Amino acid sequence: METKGTLKVVILEDNPQDAELEIHELKRAGFSVDPLIVESEADYVAALKPEVDLILADFRLPRFDGMSALRxxxxxxxxxxxxxxxxxxxEEQAVAAMLQGAFAYVMKSRLVSLGSMISRALGEAALRRERNSAQEAVKKSERRYRRLFESSQDGILILDAASGEILDANSSLLALLGYEPGEILGKKPWELDAFKGWEAAKADLQDLKRLAPVRRDDLPLTAKNGRRIDVEFVGGACTADGAGVVQCSIRDITERKRLQAQFLQAQKMESIGILAGGIAHDFNNILMTIMGNCSFLQEGLTQTDPRRADVAEIAAAAARAAALTRQLLIFSRKELVQPVVLDLNELIRNLQKMLRRLISEDIKLESSLCPEPAVIRADPGQMEQVIMNLCVNAREAMPKGGRLILKTEIWKGGADCLPRRRPCAAPDCVRLEVADTGCGMPAEVLAHLFEPFFTTRPPGKGTGLGLSTVYGIVSQAGGDVAARSAVGQGTTFTICLPMAEAAPPRLEARSQVAGSARGRETILIVEDDEAILRLNERILRERGxxxxxxxxxxxxxxxxxxxxSRVHLLLTDVVMPGIGGGELARRAVRLRPDLKVAFITGYIDDRELDSLKVLKGDILQKPIPPEVLAQRVREILDRS
Incomplete structure (x- = not known):
């Protein structure tokens, strides 16, 4: 007789003989039986365990019954x-039992059919377990897919391959576009504003039907609030639940594109800066030659000589050209920063004529300068750049005209100079306000105003460096800058700078003593430009x-x-073929520790500047007028 396996059987029976008959029939049917005979409800409940294969229950017991056992x-x-x-x-009781989940019922007088009945019951139970297991596996797979679907950082869009209708969209895509599921499900992408930038959507869907994958490296989408979003789009056809679908992966690359644009812009600016610095270097050498020889010509002409005016025009043109090269150096970040004590009010007064040319005629320039000197320590050229940058910004905000107001005041107590900003380091500050009556800015623009490369202008219309440069210059001078604005209410920039203790020097003081800048010391001039070399030789020889x-x-x-031992001063160019000025100075000082050093240069980068400062040499910037060169040389030689 074939053995069909060991059955763990719970037999609910109060008659031991009937229980033995049931076990006998199971064995006769080929089963190996591991029986557990129970009579009471408590024993029955204790026997209900998942590993039980079969339950045989008497319909009636003294204190329990089969229907209760089934429930x-x-x-x-x-x-x-x-x-x-x-x-x-x-019969009614039997039907009720079957409806409540009993597999079958058998009369004790017909136990011969019990074996075949149990075989069917076990077979159906096995099929149910397999079906349930398969269903659970499907549910697990669906849950796993849904978790992946919803947890994906990329947006996922599921389309019906036949109609193009949107069947599903994950939370990342909905958040990216700002839509609720009901606003896009059941619709076709080309029917939604969000996908209006996907002009080839219908054609792409046809390609996907032919199992050809579709990739768009830069696809513009539109969020519900109108914000443009650049995405990377990849679509592929597949089958889900027996139906053809298109799964689209949508990755937001807006920030990546912004960073790439910043990087390219930075590279461009660096290249332009290198070019500008090189041009400025060569121009400064030429201009220094022109300015020096103009000075020699003027010295050789009498006050009444008509040619003196011609020479003065040449000198003035050279000075204007020098100012242009200085702007190139500021742009390329290779200008020497030379902070001095200055009166900000005086600087603004001297700048007003240029500012009026800088802004349009329909903008009224007003100034409200404090009566006392607004004394600060800063680089005059850089402070001019700060004011001009802010005025250009105001001009762009007032295309139809308006008012531009410059205001200065002395602020006693630096802590409150700029509310909600870090306090000024000095006890007293100079506050500069540049206000316009233009279009103003929303809060989200104000939040990024001083960030490098941030601009609200169209691509190609602005570098986004103007205000970040303002911030950098002001910070370098020990101050701070803030802006307040609202749409339609204009913009006010407030700059707070530490007030300097000393009064600004009178400009004519140096010129009064310049003529006496003579000496008898020995100076070694090192310069690879022969015209500059001859010029500097003559300037210093003529002064003894x-x-x-x-x-x-x-x-x-x-x-x-x-x-x-006879050389008192090394006056050297910085940028030269072979041994540059910095390396020359290092070697020279090793030979002569007491040797004084001065560098004269058309431009210099930050790293070289730091290196030269370590050598404690003075740095003179070309083009430098002859009398200024002579005076600086005298100052350096007289310094202990």
Whole structure:
């Protein structure tokens, strides 16, 4: 006889003989039986465990019954075949038992059919378990897919391949576009404003139907609030629940594009800066030659000579050109920062004529300057740049005209100079306000105003560096800057700078003593531009100095080794072929620790500037007028 496996059977029976008959029939049917015979409800409940294969229950017991046993089984959610075994059961009772989940019932007088009945019950139970297991696997897969679908940082869009209707969209896509599910589900992408930038949507869908994947590296979408979003789009066809669908992955690349644009802009600005610095260097050498020789010509002409006016025009043109190269150096960040004590009021007064040319005629320029000197310590050129940048910003905000107001005041108590900003380091501050009556700005623009490359102008219309440059210059001077604005109510920039203790020097003081800047010391001039070399030689020789000249670092070192003890000052260019000015100075000081050094240069980068400062040499910027060069040389030599 074929053995069909060991059955764990719970037999609910109060008659031991009937229980033995049931076990006998199971064995006769080929089952190996592991029986547990129970009579009471408590024992029955204790026996209900998932590992039980079969329950045989008498319909009537003295204090319990088969129907109650069936309900207890179902209440516990166990899927165990349940067969009623009874000496007498009515048809209605049998039907009721079957409806409540009993597999079958058998009369005790017909136990011969019990084996085949159990085989069917076990077979159906096995099929149910397989089906339930498969369904649970499907549910797990669906839950896993839904978790992946919803947790994806990329937007996911599911389309019906036949109609193009949107079947599903994950939360990332809905958040990106700002829509609720009901606003897009059941619609076609080309029917929605969000996808109006996807002009080839219908054509792409046809390609996807042919199982051709679609990729768009830069697809513009539109959020519900009108904001443009640049996305990377990848679509592919697949089958889901037997139906053809298109799964689209949508990745937001707006920030990536912004950073790429910033990087490209920075590269462009760096390239332009290098070009501008190189041009300024060459121009400064030419201008220094022109300005120096103009000075020589003027010295050789009498006050009544008509040619004196011609020379003055040449000198004035050279000075204007020098101002242009200075702007190039500011742009390329290679200008030497030379902070001095200055009166901000005086600087603004001197700048007003240029500002009126800078702004349009329909903008009224007004100034309200405090009566006392607004004394600060800053680089005059950079402070001019700050004011001009703010005025240009105001001009752009007033295309139809308006008012531009410059106001200064002395602020006693730096802590409150700029509310909600870090306090000014000095006890007293100079406050500058630049206000316009233009279009104003919303709060979200104000929040990013001083960030590099941030601009509200169309691409190509602005670098986004103007206000960040203002912030950098003001911070370098120990101050701070803030802006307040509202749409339609204009904009006010407030700059707070520490007030300097000393009064600004009178401009004519240096010129009064410039003529006496003479001496008899020995100066070694190192310059690779022959015209500049000859010019500086003449300037200093005519003032009594003994001058040695070298066209490069190697020649200068040879001079120092041969006659080093007689040289009082090394005056060297910085940018030269071979040994540059910085390296020359290092070697020269090793040879002569007491040697004084001055650098004269057309431009210099920040790293080289820091390196030169370590050498404690003075730095003079080309083009430098002859009398100024002579005066600076005298100052350096007289310094202990």
């Amino acid at each position: 207890l089984l179902k209440d516990r959610g166990l899927d165990i075949p349940f067969i009623l075994v009874s000496g007498a059961i009515g 100095y003994r001058v040695l000249s070298a066209c490069g670092g190697e020649e200068a070192l040879a001079f120092l080794k041969e006659a080093g």
